[in-house]
Amino acid sequence: MSEISGTTREQALHAWLQHTLQSDRYTLTPVSGDASFRRYFRATLDGTSLIVMDAPPDKEDCAPFVAIARHWRQHGVEVPPLHARDLEQGFLLLGDFGDDLLLQALRDASGQPQVAAANHYYAEAMRALLAIQQLPKDPQYTLPPYDHALLMREMALFRDWLVTQHLQRSLSAEEQALFADCFEALAAVALAQPTVPVHRDYHSRNLMCLSEGRLGILDFQDAVQGPITYDLVSLLRDCYIVWPAAEVYRWVESYRQQALQHGLPLPGQSEFERWFDLMGVQRHLKASGIFARLSIRDGKHGYLASIPDTVNYLRRIMPRYSETQALGQWIEQHMVAPLNLAPELT
Numbered sequence: 001m002s003e004i005s006g007t008t009r010e011q012a013l014h015a016w017l018q019h020t021l022q023s024d025r026y027t028l029t030p031v032s033g034d035a036s037f038r039r040y041f042r043a044t045l046d047g048t049s050l051i052v053m054d055a056p057p058d059k060e061d062c063a064p065f066v067a068i069a070r071h072w073r074q075h076g077v078e079v080p081p082l083h084a085r086d087l088e089q090g091f092l093l094l095g096d097f098g099d100d101l102l103l104q105a106l107r108d109a110s111g112q113p114q115v116a117a118a119n120h121y122y123a124e125a126m127r128a129l130l131a132i133q134q135l136p137k138d139p140q141y142t143l144p145p146y147d148h149a150l151l152m153r154e155m156a157l158f159r160d161w162l163v164t165q166h167l168q169r170s171l172s173a174e175e176q177a178l179f180a181d182c183f184e185a186l187a188a189v190a191l192a193q194p195t196v197p198v199h200r201d202y203h204s205r206n207l208m209c210l211s212e213g214r215l216g217i218l219d220f221q222d223a224v225q226g227p228i229t230y231d232l233v234s235l236l237r238d239c240y241i242v243w244p245a246a247e248v249y250r251w252v253e254s255y256r257q258q259a260l261q262h263g264l265p266l267p268g269q270s271e272f273e274r275w276f277d278l279m280g281v282q283r284h285l286k287a288s289g290i291f292a293r294l295s296i297r298d299g300k301h302g303y304l305a306s307i308p309d310t311v312n313y314l315r316r317i318m319p320r321y322s323e324t325q326a327l328g329q330w331i332e333q334h335m336v337a338p339l340n341l342a343p344e345l346t
Contacts, residue, residue, distance in 0.1 A: 013054055016091050020084045021045055028052070031099070042096065050083060053092040062087050065221035067141035075135055078128065078216050097216035103204035103240055113241050118251075122235065124215050125207060126255050129231055130262055133196035143197055146226025151187040155282060157289025162307070166292040167338050178326055185323035186285075189278045193227040194265050200224060202231040203238045228264065229272070229279040237280045237313055239287050239306050245316075252276055277317050281324055284313045308341055315345055 018024045026045040037059040041052040055062050062085065072079050084093040102121055108114045144150075159179050163169050171179070199206075200222045208216035232255055236248050256272050266272055288310040291303040311331070318328025336343060 009054070009056070012089060013052070013091060016086055016089060017043060017052065017093075020093060043093070049096045051080065051094040051096050053094060055090040055092070057088065057090040060090060062090055062092055062221075064141070064223070065092070067138065068143075068220050068223050071138040071141065072132070072135065072217075072220065075131075077131055077135070078210070078214060079220060080216065080218070097208040097210060097218065100209040101205055102207040102209055102215065103238075105209050106204060106241055113243060115243070115247055118243065118247070120213070121207075121209075121215065122251055123254075124213060125202075125235055126232075126251075126258065128215055128217065129199075129202065129235065129255075130258060130264075132199060132231070133228065133259075133264065134262060135197050143223055143225040146190070146195070146198055146224040146230070148187050148191060150224070151190055151282060152183055154286035154289075155183040155186065157293060158285040159289070161289045161296065162292040163335070165296055167335065169334065169338075175330070178330060182324055182327040183285075186278055186282045189275065189323065190227045190230075190282055193229060193275055193279075195225050196228050196264070198224050198226040198230045199234070200226075200230070202234040204235075204240055227275075227279055228259075228266070229276045230283065233276060233280040233283050237284070239284070239291075239310050242309055249273060274321070278321060278323065281314060281317055281321075284310045288314075308339060311335065311339060312341065312345060315341075 014028075017026060017028070021043070023045055026043045028041050028043050031040045031042050031051070037056055039054040041054065043050050043052050053062070053065075055065075066082060066085055066087070069079050069082050073081065080095040080097055082092065082094055085091070102125070105121060106113055106117050108117075159171070164171065199217070199220050201219050202217075206217065206219040208218060210216045232252065236243070236251050252273060253269055256266055256269065259266055267275075288307050291307050291310065294300040294303040314328065314331060315336075318324035318331070335341070
């Protein structure tokens, strides 16, 4: 049995694993965590490896993860099998999808994005996404709605954590109104879209490369019923890898055509791209705020490196639409220099 620090919680985890695996001969090693309070370990026993999720119940609720994993896997979505659970203690034992992140497969040996790889993997990711979007309702667990209140809380993260706390910028009443008006307009666009099951973090660090070109899907516990473009934005305007605009819109149209063939109710190309762009603004406002919060509140400073690309997404899209132009101008005037962003976008 491997050494992890001897806190009461970790002692409880070892006791649970010994009981669950009927052995104390396993090894336990940490694997990459995520942006939550959950931790993950790889338990290896007799040549078989499993993933252990440690989710402190006072901070994380495992019940949605268990319910969604059961329902989605039952309907053919490639999420990890659930082998054992203890919801009271917050321990889960899952199938192991390995360490091959999609993010790694999308880059060449020098770390540059490679479109040829993206063409292949994004086709598979969109196939899986369409399967999620067409899932029947689960009679045992209802996905929460991606409603106005949640959309607004998410966008407020940008104002409260990135602008006010990270950049130490106090906002006047006029500036507060500017933010509020933009947020309301973005929420209206999101709520006007058809609703489907939404993963909420459908990007290259939560998709795993499996055998035969398949993709495994992780981190789905926060799924909701919400706007149809949200997960497509997460995938194609990923906070961790940037693609040329022409390629992004080509993939967007490929998705739209496939979705129409499956009977999903979508508008024409121009309006769908508008939905996609403005949903992207909402998501990147949220994401950049979360990255600041992870640094300030949780000491996870590595996420600060993702803020420039995320804010630059906003700078590229916001000037194009009446709903976002004013706040886009404010970002140019007040955030570009403090964040050390290039004055001109390339």
